[in-house]
Amino acid sequence: MNKLRNRELLHGGDYNPEQWLDRPDILEEDIRLMKKAGVNVVTLGVFSWSILEPKEGVYQFAWLEEIMDNLYQNGIHTILATPSGAKPVWLDEKYPEALRVDEWGRRRHHGVRHNHCITSPAFRKKIGEMDRLLAKRFKDHPGLLLWHISNELGGACYCPLCQKRFQEYLEQTYGTIEHLNKAWWTVFWSHQYQRFDQVEPPFANGEGSIMGLNLAWKRFTTWNMADYLRWEKDILKEITPGIPVTTNFMKLYPGLDYRVLAKELDVISWDSYPRYHNDYESLYDTCIENAFDHAVMRSMKKDRPFLLMESVPGAVNWHDYNKVKRPGMHKLAAIQAAALGSDSVQYFQWRKSRGSFEQYHGAVVDHLGREDTRIFQETAETGRVLAALKDVAGSVVKAKAAVVFDWDNRWAIQDMKGLSQKKKEYEKTCMNFYKLFLELGVETDVISREDSFSTYDVVAAPMLYLLGEDTARKLKEYVAGGGQLLCTYLTGYVDKDTLCYLGGFPGDGLKELFGLYSEEMDTFYPSDKNQVRFLDGSLGEVRDFAEILKLSGAEPVGVYIHDFYAGTAAVTRSQYEKGSAWYVGARLDEGTMKRLLRELCQEAGITIREIPGNGEYHVRENGEARFHFLLNYGEETIKFQDVRGMELLTGEVAEGELLVKPMEAAVVLEKKQLAKGEDR
């Protein structure tokens, strides 16, 4: 861990020299170009299994050692991957059980990636042997910085081995079949199980009507993946206890609860591929969605930086429209990553492969092979920027607000049979709350309902449909202790197994906290509309959903003004001991929500700092200093107010205002002893 912390910011990416072992000229050129580009780290060994072990039990590590040696001698460290991301053909041929089975029960053929049964003992044995040998060979290599376990873990397997493991998981979780039947309400449609070994995964042509089963299967998939991850990790840790481990996450990948996997990791890392310059949203919106993703990643380990393990110079090859990043975008995205808490900017990939699936995925070095390309030059410029921000390394982000965003709720809301399937938009709703906080200048974490709320002044938990065993208690304690809490329509409908609460939503005692219950949920057709009038006369627009509320203590803050529930409360506030619990019964427009959040923040004593349009603002800090990041995604210069300190990219000193040009960023160093306003 030591090596990784408190170094300079990392710059580099996935490097696949095994594709060029017969081209020493290219390998040599790679080193030359890496130095030109300011690369100080590469990731090796992802997908190298068939080179490392061309036949079962025949290992070839010398080429890898030579590459690592050479890199290290040139000042470049190595993140070393275990090669379980894709299997050699001999493995599938000898151990067909290692091939994944899909939701129709069909065993896949050899090929592509994400095609292994992680339960398979044969697969685990083979990758275990590999990992042990890799760790032994390189445990003392001075260039080894970090273990990168497998690659972009994902997917699920429905094979008999996984099915059995699922049943074991269920028995561990529920104890008795009666308990499971009760929790899943299997009495509906006569679906009661008699024994755990009767429970099958939710096959596409099998049982798909039990919400509890569907959710348990998702949780099992995560549980089993965490078990697998731990299993690879334990082998590595036994031999190299001092080398931290990571695996690279994929944005908000819906198939795995990353917060569970995160517990197995020393460092969070992820792969970021926004659709920049698209035709359906502003560049600002694209970048703020990316900020949200960064914040999700950062908030999994708030005490340390994360890594941006993959991003692309140029364009990827798998978007609908693979448009190249405009000049400056690359650098701006790199600074944004740093602003949100990353200690690295890394790429997939260093050099484009000549053939196969990703031959057109962007890279620092193109098939063209030249260093005078725009992409190479912008990458090198990014290298220089990261060098200038060296001191940022190791610093963290401290947030005053939090948005609750949950895999359990993603799964349960998605699978909920009701409302309108197309309009649920849980992820987007959470992201919008995050965005509004940022626009108010309030640094915000994105956390789980299982995290502690106590460190935050404001917590927004939109669409908190599913409550865990102590979620309601924690929310009450949080407000009782003085917190400002905001929840919305669709709060507290079901327990952790998706059983509906009886006696009124929000359930599990939250009716008391909010001083109301929801009698009906009105679902809108897209052309349906309603409005809310607030106490100050302002109006909010309602779309998609409107709960019809009955108050029992809450004070109405806004009321519906149309339809048969006109005049009833749409937005309420309830004083609960030292804090306040706000309830927003309808999906409201952004402007209205921003006014509400501003009010909450002010109640919570947070200083609002209105960020100009198209601008983004973050602070990282360590014991000695604060680093203020100011970014501009617009087409006009932004004037940021109240900025003081040295701008690290230009060396200029800001004494109040700072102008940031379009597609540019500034990073201002504020020494802590000089800090005046602690509320920032």
Next chain:
Amino acid sequence: MNKLRNRELLHGGDYNPEQWLDRPDILEEDIRLMKKAGVNVVTLGVFSWSILEPKEGVYQFAWLEEIMDNLYQNGIHTILATPSGAKPVWLDEKYPEALRVDEWGRRRHHGVRHNHCITSPAFRKKIGEMDRLLAKRFKDHPGLLLWHISNELGGACYCPLCQKRFQEYLEQTYGTIEHLNKAWWTVFWSHQYQRFDQVEPPFANGEGSIMGLNLAWKRFTTWNMADYLRWEKDILKEITPGIPVTTNFMKLYPGLDYRVLAKELDVISWDSYPRYHNDYESLYDTCIENAFDHAVMRSMKKDRPFLLMESVPGAVNWHDYNKVKRPGMHKLAAIQAAALGSDSVQYFQWRKSRGSFEQYHGAVVDHLGREDTRIFQETAETGRVLAALKDVAGSVVKAKAAVVFDWDNRWAIQDMKGLSQKKKEYEKTCMNFYKLFLELGVETDVISREDSFSTYDVVAAPMLYLLGEDTARKLKEYVAGGGQLLCTYLTGYVDKDTLCYLGGFPGDGLKELFGLYSEEMDTFYPSDKNQVRFLDGSLGEVRDFAEILKLSGAEPVGVYIHDFYAGTAAVTRSQYEKGSAWYVGARLDEGTMKRLLRELCQEAGITIREIPGNGEYHVRENGEARFHFLLNYGEETIKFQDVRGMELLTGEVAEGELLVKPMEAAVVLEKKQLAKGEDR
């Protein structure tokens, strides 16, 4: 049967006390609330198999008896379901043959519903044992009103057992393989069969090119389902000959010819779930489509009322947008059901289940559990309305007009390879004819081509593509006898096995009836248009289809005015003995069709009663009285003319005009001895 007839109108719904056996407080509350809501019937036992028989051969009926006793003591009768709608897990585990096989030949896993092979001897044996025991146990129960066999029967199975049964069906139907080959024109593409056991169902990756096979498979599916239904029925009838049986139909479910199943039933019942208040049509249109569905159901047994077995208080959970019914809609829909001939208004479901697939399907009692909710109150109000309409029970609707609407034609037109797949719209076309008759105040049945036409003054048989063995003869007899018949483009193309008639469409002798043949069918792109000019100079708009007709006796009523067939006949009339045969060669706009139908009705001597926009009008009658139903789906008060008698909901007496407010209805009792105008 006695108990069911001549009672008050039924009010109630599906009740699942087996979900709450550990909550006697809730069961007790249910009785209290049912009485408050004016419930006098519930449906029990749907999906109760795993409770009634938790292990094979171990039966638990006591709970059910206790519930039925308690209900009966509180004035509530029971419709008792056989539990074959969903199977317990032990059954699928022990008898995998009972699991359905899909069109790809894949056997499904245990789970969901509609997942049994109805051919399976094992399945039939198990449900037979269950039904026999149920019937014996409850045969003398005073609360038992009606048997409800299974639930929403549907789907098809492609397993080897069904395949063999299909071959037996074919042998029964066609006698020899040569006859089948001839009927299906298998000589095309060298598809002649040599033996019946070579004929496979039309698997998704099998034979899909023989229209005759496709149609035979649909008919077999119905035939086999009717056999299954009869099989359950016979067991019940043997033990409880006096208890009528039903099964609940699903709107115009395309998979089964309900008219064939209807023959096995004593009472027709169905489940109605319109998409009220949607954004793609007026509320009036939504409700008139529902009226059409009611009329289809009613017309299957014209001598008696049907039952509305399921409808929803509030909103369902499976529409695209699950929007709650607006205030009053519930009552208005209930009155509409009664107006169309239903003797009940029942709900799925009484109380929402806590979990699983339908936890958010609307119910009288919500998870909230309160009686002061809008939904509960509107349900109770509906109970009061039904009580006030008590005398309507047992009365019937007598129609002067009929629209022919046929499952065989639905299947054959859908599968027809020609025209434009997207624009065929057979169902919609039939429904539009029904709607136009209603707007002219003409009560209309929706019948099969196999029903008798002789009781009607006017018959419209749009798109009568497929003719049965005696359809043409019957149509000719009907017109010869003085009937007014209207047919359209796409009439009489194929025989009952989908072989095209030679010598001109409409075939089988209908050329003589209509005095014309169709030389070509022009299919329009959506932007293509044509017009028809009528004798009176009025114009009609043509879309989708235009037949180019050659007249041989028919008189032209309207001619095309554009394209290369301008000046040729589009609409014709042919005097045939005592009646007239009208032919509409093109798909015309609603206004034009209304003018044509008005003319036909006038020719037939039917008094036209123009119903004001957004209004609906029906009459039910019995030996003593007529009940005039007047409904308003609009936003303005409707003044209905020529209404005389006592309005049953208010007790007021109408003496000519009657005002009905928006979203309200009136039911006016006219004593038969007072009736003046018999033509109504």
Next chain:
Amino acid sequence: MNKLRNRELLHGGDYNPEQWLDRPDILEEDIRLMKKAGVNVVTLGVFSWSILEPKEGVYQFAWLEEIMDNLYQNGIHTILATPSGAKPVWLDEKYPEALRVDEWGRRRHHGVRHNHCITSPAFRKKIGEMDRLLAKRFKDHPGLLLWHISNELGGACYCPLCQKRFQEYLEQTYGTIEHLNKAWWTVFWSHQYQRFDQVEPPFANGEGSIMGLNLAWKRFTTWNMADYLRWEKDILKEITPGIPVTTNFMKLYPGLDYRVLAKELDVISWDSYPRYHNDYESLYDTCIENAFDHAVMRSMKKDRPFLLMESVPGAVNWHDYNKVKRPGMHKLAAIQAAALGSDSVQYFQWRKSRGSFEQYHGAVVDHLGREDTRIFQETAETGRVLAALKDVAGSVVKAKAAVVFDWDNRWAIQDMKGLSQKKKEYEKTCMNFYKLFLELGVETDVISREDSFSTYDVVAAPMLYLLGEDTARKLKEYVAGGGQLLCTYLTGYVDKDTLCYLGGFPGDGLKELFGLYSEEMDTFYPSDKNQVRFLDGSLGEVRDFAEILKLSGAEPVGVYIHDFYAGTAAVTRSQYEKGSAWYVGARLDEGTMKRLLRELCQEAGITIREIPGNGEYHVRENGEARFHFLLNYGEETIKFQDVRGMELLTGEVAEGELLVKPMEAAVVLEKKQLAKGEDR
């Protein structure tokens, strides 16, 4: 071959008397009607297997002989099909290996067509026996004109037999597994094979990530089909060496490289079914697309005419909207076929079948059976036109320009993972080039990159993404020798196995030819735009794709005027020895491309003849004469300039100008000794 050449133009179509063997009246009527319609050829035996061999080894040929005799006696020749287009049920029952296996590994059931494994020894044996007997029986029949092998060959099979054959093909092609691994870059994702027998087809749930494998599978499918075609042919040729063979192609069917199959054929024939009178393009555009298809077919054997084996009188039954051809369209399409080089106009089908899949596919004789129908009359009129054009038979088209259009490139571009999947439009781009040449009055072939370029003055090779082993060399030689070559964005990215060229695109030495390399490819969202300014100040519109070019010798002809690459070259020209190589880096609007092509043609010394809007112009010629075809798809009369000679349909003599009415055509005979302008 003799019989086929230098005859009159053929007129006729698929005839299925086996469907009417029990109706001698109909068979007799067929002969009478054929003579009325000017039919001189029919195709027999397509799909007759179950009649010819009703049980295995039991053959019935007498009926066929009788039909052929009778036809011949009435002046009608026969094209005799081998019946392998669809199998009898007994074959699939006895030899399940003959049933095709789909991309999911599922063996299909008996039924439909295109359902045989062409590798299957059992299938080949049975069809071989059939073909041998057919050939022996009819080898001396005077009516036998041509063999028609199978029908519309297509599809692929993934069965174990095909898989093994694929591995043999790969071994033949690549020699060693190391060579294959290198060519496919399998080192990516650890996908190196150890042995050929490990390589599976790209199953839907198998290996889909290796572009080289995907392409090899496509090539193998063609290779295996050619082998099958040769296998049927060799049997026929052994017995009837003097009878030419064909098989009917389906437009630009993407599944098979027709140019490879063409090598097995004596005559090219194809099936043409344009969507005339649709709502998404002008009739002119529909017809020019059809012209392109004709040109593709013709260019496969430039020294002889091809046959239009199928077209439809009226409408097909499988388009989205099956709209009947407007009056005159039929004749116009027939003349277009002749204009493009066809020596026949044939139909599917002579008479509509009564049942099964194609019962509504258009035919000369309808179910109605009358000869006074519009369709029959227009067909008879077409027969008279073809008779008047008798002398055209055997003449050919000589083109000055060529468009390169390639199956390998279709496959490789389609499978390329990059750009935007929806906007690649390779086929449309090639077709647009062809259209522009026609509008400039330049007769154009559509050829393969493997054909010779030397006979053309101008060659356009748009989107020539994949280069064969000597493509680059040939292009250089062509230009060096004085040719005008135009290539575009996406040229020369990959070699024949889809490995990217290193060192810059266009690769394999084409950088030198064009004097530039492409640094980046910008992919546009649909709303993105750019423009190009040319030297003369004219502007072109850019959409979809724009390459950013670096010039090393080329002279810029147009430059981008927006975005970060404004001012850089978009269109260039490079003098290379005696010729010029033009590079169009962006997708430009039609008007701009037309200006560029006009310039190229002028440079090449081709006389431009601007064809009026909605007009089409072609020339066929033989030793003695030229036949000028002038067609008008518009709604106004077209005045064609510079036309001299006798118009064959009217007998009038043109002496300069010729007026052609809407939906009409003229064919002007120019005797060669009278010809003045050789540049035409």
